[in-house]
Amino acid sequence: MRLSRYFMPILKENPKEAEIVSHRLMLRAGMIRQQSQGIYSWLPLGKRVLDKVNAVIREEQNRAGAIELSMPTLQSAELWQESGRYDAYGKEMLRIKDRQERPMLYGPTNEEMVTDIFRASVKSYKDLPLNLYHIQLKFRDEIRPRFGTMRSREFMMKDAYSFDLTREAAEHSYNKMFAAYLRTFDRLGLRAIPMRADTGPIGGNLSHEFIILADTGESEVFCHKDFVGFDIPGERTDFDSVEGLQAIFDKWTSLYAATSEMHDEAAFNAIPEGERLSARGIEVGHIFYFGTKYSEPMGAKVQGPDGKEHFVHMGSYGIGPTRLVPAIIEASHDDNGIIWPASVAPFDVVVINMKAGDEACDDTCELIYAALTKAGKDVLYDDTDDRAGTKFATADLIGVPLQIIAGPRAVANGEVEVKDRKTGARETMTIEAAINRFVA
Ligand code: ATP
Ligand code: MG
Numbered sequence: 001m002r003l004s005r006y007f008m009p010i011l012k013e014n015p016k017e018a019e020i021v022s023h024r025l026m027l028r029a030g031m032i033r034q035q036s037q038g039i040y041s042w043l044p045l046g047k048r049v050l051d052k053v054n055a056v057i058r059e060e061q062n063r064a065g066a067i068e069l070s071m072p073t074l075q076s077a078e079l080w081q082e083s084g085r086y087d088a089y090g091k092e093m094l095r096i097k098d099r100q101e102r103p104m105l106y107g108p109t110n111e112e113m114v115t116d117i118f119r120a121s122v123k124s125y126k127d128l129p130l131n132l133y134h135i136q137l138k139f140r141d142e143i144r145p146r147f148g149t150m151r152s153r154e155f156m157m158k159d160a161y162s163f164d165l166t167r168e169a170a171e172h173s174y175n176k177m178f179a180a181y182l183r184t185f186d187r188l189g190l191r192a193i194p195m196r197a198d199t200g201p202i203g204g205n206l207s208h209e210f211i212i213l214a215d216t217g218e219s220e221v222f223c224h225k226d227f228v229g230f231d232i233p234g235e236r237t238d239f240d241s242v243e244g245l246q247a248i249f250d251k252w253t254s255l256y257a258a259t260s261e262m263h264d265e266a267a268f269n270a271i272p273e274g275e276r277l278s279a280r281g282i283e284v285g286h287i288f289y290f291g292t293k294y295s296e297p298m299g300a301k302v303q304g305p306d307g308k309e310h311f312v313h314m315g316s317y318g319i320g321p322t323r324l325v326p327a328i329i330e331a332s333h334d335d336n337g338i339i340w341p342a343s344v345a346p347f348d349v350v351v352i353n354m355k356a357g358d359e360a361c362d363d364t365c366e367l368i369y370a371a372l373t374k375a376g377k378d379v380l381y382d383d384t385d386d387r388a389g390t391k392f393a394t395a396d397l398i399g400v401p402l403q404i405i406a407g408p409r410a411v412a413n414g415e416v417e418v419k420d421r422k423t424g425a426r427e428t429m430t431i432e433a434a435i436n437r438f439v440a
Helices: 021-028 044-063 077-083 111-121 167-187 225-229 242-252 265-269 321-331 359-374 388-398 408-412 431-439
Strands: 032-036 039-042 074-076 094-097 103-106 130-139 154-164 192-196 206-213 219-224 257-259 276-291 301-303 309-311 313-319 349-353 379-382 402-406 415-420 426-430
Touching (some): 074 077, 077 111, 111 130, 111 154, 111 313, 154 321, 167 206, 206 321, 359 379, 359 402
Antiparallel strands (some): 130 154, 154 313, 276 313
8 A cells, every 4th residue: 555545644733532542542543533422433544453353353253163144233123122121221222213113223232133033043953052243333322432432332343142052052152252252362462351240231140351451441350460471272272172161261260350340359358469460451352141031032942852942042242343443552552653463453564765756765665565565465655755754753653563664875775674663673684685574
């Protein structure tokens, strides 16, 4: 992508409305724009990051055996009347009428709809286990939307829903998502700690929130500090192994970890003082097992091996991609801007032409841009005629992990500089070596 032809509306000034660093940096880097309270457009740079976050989420959901589909944002009120949540949900639900005066709503979550899809076609235990997910916009009329896309009214959610014949089988499905979440957040460069959670309006009795530690987090959390160093389940994790996944779950729930709602002061104080961690955190994921809470009222049942009909045991599993993007920034930035982990960086590398219009600089940059693009890299080429200082500041602000800097003096020697955004380390090398470093 040539910056001269891209759309990346950088702000020079710090936006006054932004209270936390991620919101400030997302606005300054031209990633998002608020359209009305708590409702955002994702501008091209932000969209790239969001897509990469979703790609990681999708890969790990698929690895754990979940199957992607797509459900609509607008739902009929009827389904929610069946489950009893139409009245229970309250003001967070945006209720709408269509031209025939039929009550509709903008989905805050999809338990009812997916249960409807399930009951229409699954009739036998032989079709279980089943886990269906989508990545879709939700709307919750939050009383206090704030911090940009961290807490917005319209937001994106990956929500998965599992169906099993028995509680035991449902717990295995729960453990699959538990392990998939550990892997997902790790790949996004985050250390997320599962904490026992309240089940809230979703209902049920087994639930964990995945919390990342950050000073600007809205939740108060308490846990054992060993969680910070725990091993993440590897790529070869066997998701069909009941014992293997139970062992992962047991290990990751063996120590104390709770948000303030579930906090047990006495249990926490029983941990030796030097091993306690009391901090603030951001909830990036939440998983629930809720048994037959929806399958009973909505009549979702299958025939078991005993020939009888059984209401299915369900769970639901949410991750907030539009919250994860700012959460990653909260965890990874410095005074100059964002520092993206490679897995979600909007571009792999930015090529900075320090003197656009200078024939040698232009030729060198074009050569590098073409070679890296051909190698399948996402390359941003700063071919604008801005001052070098402005270009450096922009490259640092948008947080692309590596920069290739081509200035007239180095180029005259057949060289460029490669800068690591995170460490700030710069290395001069031949043009060929710079290309090989990315291609190899
Ligand atoms: P919170 O406690 O932060 O209001 P929640 O418990 O209501 O969230 P869940 O129903 O558990 O949220 O939703 C699953 C995930 O969706 C959350 O873990 C979070 O990542 C994301 N999410 C929920 N509400 C919002 C929001 N208003 N803005 C952005 N992301 C959200
Ligand atoms: Mg939650």
